[in-house]
Amino acid sequence: MKMNLNDNISQRLAFGNALADLGSEYRNLVVLDADVGPSSQTKIFKDKFPDRFFQIGIAEQNMAGIAAGLSTMGYIPFISTFAVFMVHRAGDQIRNAIAHPRANVKINGAYAGLPTGRAGATHSAFEDIAIMRSLPNMTIFEPADAREVELCTRYALEIEGPVYLRTVRCDVPVIFPQDHKIIPGKALILTEGHDIAVISTGMMTARALEAEKILRSKGVSVKLVHMPTLKPIDKEAIQEAAETAKTILTIENHSVIGGLGSAVCEVVAETIPCKVYRLGYQDIFLESGDDEELFEAYGLSSHCIVKKVLEILNK
Amino acid sequence: MLDHTKYLTEIANNLRKVVLKSANNAGTGHVGGSLSEIDILTALYFSVLNIDPSNPDWENRDRFILSKGHASLGLYSVLAERGYFSKELLDTFDQTGTKLQGHPDMNKCPGIDFSTGSLGQGLSIGIGISIGAELRKKNFKTFVLIGDGESQEGQVWEALMYAGVRKVKNLVAIFDYNKVQLSSMIQDNIDLEPFAEKISAFNWNVIEMNGHDMGPLESSLKKAYHLSGGGPVAVIAHTIKGKGVSFMENKFEWHGKAPDSRQLAEALAELEGGQAK
Numbered sequence: 001m002k003m004n005l006n007d008n009i010s011q012r013l014a015f016g017n018a019l020a021d022l023g024s025e026y027r028n029l030v031v032l033d034a035d036v037g038p039s040s041q042t043k044i045f046k047d048k049f050p051d052r053f054f055q056i057g058i059a060e061q062n063m064a065g066i067a068a069g070l071s072t073m074g075y076i077p078f079i080s081t082f083a084v085f086m087v088h089r090a091g092d093q094i095r096n097a098i099a100h101p102r103a104n105v106k107i108n109g110a111y112a113g114l115p116t117g118r119a120g121a122t123h124s125a126f127e128d129i130a131i132m133r134s135l136p137n138m139t140i141f142e143p144a145d146a147r148e149v150e151l152c153t154r155y156a157l158e159i160e161g162p163v164y165l166r167t168v169r170c171d172v173p174v175i176f177p178q179d180h181k182i183i184p185g186k187a188l189i190l191t192e193g194h195d196i197a198v199i200s201t202g203m204m205t206a207r208a209l210e211a212e213k214i215l216r217s218k219g220v221s222v223k224l225v226h227m228p229t230l231k232p233i234d235k236e237a238i239q240e241a242a243e244t245a246k247t248i249l250t251i252e253n254h255s256v257i258g259g260l261g262s263a264v265c266e267v268v269a270e271t272i273p274c275k276v277y278r279l280g281y282q283d284i285f286l287e288s289g290d291d292e293e294l295f296e297a298y299g300l301s302s303h304c305i306v307k308k309v310l311e312i313l314n315k
Numbered sequence: 316m317l318d319h320t321k322y323l324t325e326i327a328n329n330l331r332k333v334v335l336k337s338a339n340n341a342g343t344g345h346v347g348g349s350l351s352e353i354d355i356l357t358a359l360y361f362s363v364l365n366i367d368p369s370n371p372d373w374e375n376r377d378r379f380i381l382s383k384g385h386a387s388l389g390l391y392s393v394l395a396e397r398g399y400f401s402k403e404l405l406d407t408f409d410q411t412g413t414k415l416q417g418h419p420d421m422n423k424c425p426g427i428d429f430s431t432g433s434l435g436q437g438l439s440i441g442i443g444i445s446i447g448a449e450l451r452k453k454n455f456k457t458f459v460l461i462g463d464g465e466s467q468e469g470q471v472w473e474a475l476m477y478a479g480v481r482k483v484k485n486l487v488a489i490f491d492y493n494k495v496q497l498s499s500m501i502q503d504n505i506d507l508e509p510f511a512e513k514i515s516a517f518n519w520n521v522i523e524m525n526g527h528d529m530g531p532l533e534s535s536l537k538k539a540y541h542l543s544g545g546g547p548v549a550v551i552a553h554t555i556k557g558k559g560v561s562f563m564e565n566k567f568e569w570h571g572k573a574p575d576s577r578q579l580a581e582a583l584a585e586l587e588g589g590q591a592k
């Protein structure tokens with residue numbers, strides 16, 4: 001898909017296009033939907049490859065099971081629905097028919113976190129990483145922008161075994177250039193700095209980058225680490241951040257329980273203990289409303305990030 | 316023909332003893348559901364299925380999924396008898412480090428086409444295999460054995476609905492209708508009746524028969540085998556939980572229990588006396 005730096009592009013559109021592109025290369029890619037294809041944009045694949053698209057109906061458990069069966073026939077099924085229904089309604093199926101047997105099934109958790117188009121509490125998955133991260137054999141990607149959605153969708157197919165791809169509904173600025181590369185399992189150091197290490201994932205990285213610019217103008221030196229892979233987590237990058245900055249702030253479009261913040265704490269607690277602050281949803285259900293107003297209210301706008309950093313550093 | 320039926324009946328009766336001995340040896344196991352399914356599994360593995368035990372991953376083999384994965388001992392005993400692995404392995408059932416896990420594990424045990432254990436999931440997996448087979452233009456059949464209690468799971472009906480509407484080919488669901496679940500008789504729980512009508516209303520071909528009478532059982536399974544070329548077929552096998560051991564029959568208390576040595580001796584004596592009808 002064509003995109004330029006700073007374009008605002010929705011991750012779902014990028015995902016739908018990536019699937020359709022990869023469909024020509026991967027003749028064994030099949031896509032399964034539980035009646036949200038126009039929302040999650042798997043319909044782009046459907047229009048191009050109708051024979052390899054399966055409408056399962058509003059039956060997420062059946063969808064996960066059918067995908068597991070298809071994987072034994074050498075197909076790579078990508079199942080896709082809203083993250084909240086994927087990991088909860090089909091949680092047992094993902095655990096027992098996909099993760100434990102190491103079925104080669106790829107899972108798109110769409111509409112992850114807050115931006116659900118004002119759907120509110122029932123639709124916003126803020127705990128999906130916590131669940132998926134605790135499953136053995138599961139790889140987890142949370143791409144920052146449309147560019148990384150493309151890269152992660154491709155890596156999902158290349159990796160043998162279950163993969164969870166977490167994507168958001170809203171537009172996110174393209175922050176990475178066309179030749180951007182990621183390595184599964186590896187973090188990216190976006191800026192070097194020593195006052196504080198900010199570790200972010202997914203759509204929050206664009207906000208962290210904005211915050212870093214503001215902080216730099218105020219004389220604060222930030223080491224910004226972006227983590228497109230949440231599992232396996234890049235332990236070395238976290239340790240290095242702890243060593244250089246002594247203080248870490250994590251930022252995620254997810255609960256502070258069980259996601260990136262927790263993963264970082266787990267690593268530093270066992271290696272280089274340091275203070276870790278976590279921005280994310282503070283053990284609450286999310287509400288309906290305007291995405292940006294809510295991000296602001298939950299402390300996840302770039303200005304909130306700046307404020308938090310200054311507060312941590314007593315400036 | 317009669318000799319053949321007798322041969323299958325003898326295998327099944329012998330496997331009942333293997334199930335009981337293995338459960339006794341391990342001190343665990345689901346004997347009730349293993350004894351109710353053993354005739355079905357014997358007919359499948361010794362007559363109906365197109366398989367090659369020396370090549371368990373053969374791509375054109377018929378597939379079998381034990382959706383009621385807790386009744387693994389029944390399946391393990393059949394697989395061992397059919398030569399998928401050594402019979403000595405049965406002594407390791409449920410023991411630390413074993414290939415024969417409490418619930419079948421496809422990555423550990425030869426001949427297991429898919430891992431199961433959480434009830435209600437096998438039919439969806441069978442649909443996935445059947446769809447994959449059709450895409451690959453393969454004609455092998457996929458059989459899924461489902462418990463009656465298990466059929467209280469919503470996912471079973473999601474799968475029945477999908478396969479019926481989409482006319483999924485070469486898929487056979489066998490229901491081990493033994494009328495007993497873990498904690499009660501099914502009629503004292505959430506009853507399934509009218510079961511056959513429900514499934515046929517979901518656009519499945521339904522065949523009903525006695526799941527212990529080897530002759531009709533084998534011919535019904537063969538009929539289902541051929542009919543499934545045109546769309547999904549359900550076989551409702553009326554069975555008895557704990558079949559063959561009178562003190563275990565129709566008792567939910569024998570759902571997930573192993574016989575102690577005295578009970579084993581009693582059960583074996585009954586089976587050897589051929590009293591089981």
Ligand SMILES: Cc1ncc(C[n+]2csc(CCOP(=O)(O)OP(=O)(O)O)c2C)c(N)n1
Binds near residue numbers: 348
């Ligand atoms: C999803 C799920 N819920 C509960 C159980 C626990 N459980 C194991 S066997 C069983 C009863 C199954 O009854 P049925 O399907 O009739 O099996 P059968 O009588 O043939 O042994 C239950 C509740 C389980 N394995 N999976």
